Amino acid sequence: MLAEKSIYRYRIEPQDVDFTLRATIPALGGVILNTAGIDAHGKGFGVDALNEENHSWVLSRIAFEFDRRPEQYADYTVATWISDYGRVLSTRNFTLVDSSGVEFGRAVSQWAMIDLATRSAVDLSRVGDAHADAIVDAPSPAEKPRKIRAVVPTQHCEHRVVYSDIDFNRHVNTMRYIEMMLDMLPIDRLTAEVPVRLDVHFLKECRYGQILAIGAEIHDDEALFEISNDEGAVAVRAAIGWR
Amino acid sequence: MLAEKSIYRYRIEPQDVDFTLRATIPALGGVILNTAGIDAHGKGFGVDALNEENHSWVLSRIAFEFDRRPEQYADYTVATWISDYGRVLSTRNFTLVDSSGVEFGRAVSQWAMIDLATRSAVDLSRVGDAHADAIVDAPSPAEKPRKIRAVVPTQHCEHRVVYSDIDFNRHVNTMRYIEMMLDMLPIDRLTAEVPVRLDVHFLKECRYGQILAIGAEIHDDEALFEISNDEGAVAVRAAIGWR
Numbered sequence: 001m002l003a004e005k006s007i008y009r010y011r012i013e014p015q016d017v018d019f020t021l022r023a024t025i026p027a028l029g030g031v032i033l034n035t036a037g038i039d040a041h042g043k044g045f046g047v048d049a050l051n052e053e054n055h056s057w058v059l060s061r062i063a064f065e066f067d068r069r070p071e072q073y074a075d076y077t078v079a080t081w082i083s084d085y086g087r088v089l090s091t092r093n094f095t096l097v098d099s100s101g102v103e104f105g106r107a108v109s110q111w112a113m114i115d116l117a118t119r120s121a122v123d124l125s126r127v128g129d130a131h132a133d134a135i136v137d138a139p140s141p142a143e144k145p146r147k148i149r150a151v152v153p154t155q156h157c158e159h160r161v162v163y164s165d166i167d168f169n170r171h172v173n174t175m176r177y178i179e180m181m182l183d184m185l186p187i188d189r190l191t192a193e194v195p196v197r198l199d200v201h202f203l204k205e206c207r208y209g210q211i212l213a214i215g216a217e218i219h220d221d222e223a224l225f226e227i228s229n230d231e232g233a234v235a236v237r238a239a240i241g242w243r
Numbered sequence: 244m245l246a247e248k249s250i251y252r253y254r255i256e257p258q259d260v261d262f263t264l265r266a267t268i269p270a271l272g273g274v275i276l277n278t279a280g281i282d283a284h285g286k287g288f289g290v291d292a293l294n295e296e297n298h299s300w301v302l303s304r305i306a307f308e309f310d311r312r313p314e315q316y317a318d319y320t321v322a323t324w325i326s327d328y329g330r331v332l333s334t335r336n337f338t339l340v341d342s343s344g345v346e347f348g349r350a351v352s353q354w355a356m357i358d359l360a361t362r363s364a365v366d367l368s369r370v371g372d373a374h375a376d377a378i379v380d381a382p383s384p385a386e387k388p389r390k391i392r393a394v395v396p397t398q399h400c401e402h403r404v405v406y407s408d409i410d411f412n413r414h415v416n417t418m419r420y421i422e423m424m425l426d427m428l429p430i431d432r433l434t435a436e437v438p439v440r441l442d443v444h445f446l447k448e449c450r451y452g453q454i455l456a457i458g459a460e461i462h463d464d465e466a467l468f469e470i471s472n473d474e475g476a477v478a479v480r481a482a483i484g485w486r
Binding site: 014017019026030033034037038048073163164179182183185187190 | 256257260261262264267269276280284291315316405409410411413422425426428430433451
């Protein structure tokens with residue numbers, strides 16, 4: 001039996017919108033990541049199942065594209081599927097479709113499985129048949145996440161990692177990194193009604209109590225970001241582009 | 244016809260839990276506040292309906308009690324009802340019940356309706372029959388939110404209000420205030436398995452770009468908090484107590 005895309009139904013809730021009454025990029029990104037977790041859990045290879053073998057999923061890279069940001073109370077669906085996996089990375093895809101059937105967003109994510117004791121990557125054949133059986137024969141809906149070149153920040157800010165920033169692994173939550181970076185942009189960029197693509201590359205995990213340095217290099221049609229920990233190591237790089 | 248409590252079904256999702264794999268206080272608080280918005284919207288007196296007359300709901304005070312924090316993937320319900328209203332404040336109540344029928348949390352909130360042009364309170368008879376017809380003849384499930392006495396902070400931090408902090412009204416989101424305050428506590432207080440009560444009193448709205456000063460006065464069995472804006476005016480006071 002061939003696996004099929006899984007489809008989850010959502011609605012843009014009041015807590016998802018900004019003052020334009022449209023969903024924010026972090027809210028849509030959060031729904032996409034939560035859908036990944038729920039889908040893996042439902043199929044038997046979620047973080048909870050992996051933890052029993054002292055393994056976990058770690059997001060390596062993700063690219064989001066949003067053609068527009070839907071309005072408060074709009075119904076939409078998120079389809080998700082794994083298109084392929086190699087020895088180290090599993091590729092999970094997403095499409096977001098409005099109630100008229102029009103696709104308004106998509107994402108491609110690449111996940112590694114790590115051993116929680118050694119923090120090193122585990123061969124994905126170890127995930128077992130549930131993961132292999134979940135592969136759907138459909139290509140990724142967008143270009144895979146890009147490698148981001150060195151960033152030369154012209155703006156800087158600092159952030160101490162607090163309880164509200166961390167996830168069940170005691171690391172900074174993915175969406176918090178994205179918020180820290182986007183919050184450095186002028187507010188009219190964040191609320192502009194133009195198609196946007198966001199590529200994020202995760203290099204190192206940040207922990208409770210660390211002081212993070214966030215740098216931004218802002219151009220007319222794109223912005224680059226870099227988050228470093230208090231040892232100077234780069235933890236996250238990202239690029240956002242507007243069309 | 245007598246109005247009845249409305250009941251909403253939820254599940255503790257992975258994004259709601261901390262490293263103890265139990266729901267955080269801000270996650271449960273967020274669900275409670277979102278339930279208020281959805282219930283008012285469904286009954287015809289939500290923020291969207293009020294905005295058409297240039298009015299809005301503003302949260303004045305809220306008290307939360309959590310006997311325990313449920314585990315990831317636990318199903319639960321939130322019941323909500325308005326028990327009474329005066330000229331200025333409407334009282335909305337909540338109870339949280341687990342899948343065995345045991346109540347594990349509750350909240351009492353007091354809301355004012357404001358005129359968005361003048362930012363002053365509007366007589367609640369202006370909300371109309373939908374609100375009056377929604378009154379349920381059942382008492383609040385906990386002591387009403389307490390007035391919080393002057394706070395004498397011994398710890399301080401600062402926060403610049405960014406895009407991710409603000410809501411559809413361009414004011415700091417209620418849960419962000421709560422996170423800013425709780426994040427000043429030692430992490431073992433936040434993850435302790437003891438009943439907790441949190442009272443929050445909102446005095447003034449904070450806006451994008453303001454630099455907020457957050458102060459905490461931490462004792463053995465309680466902590467008091469105060470958030471001030473960059474003009475020195477107190478915006479929020481809160482108290483958290485552990486049993």
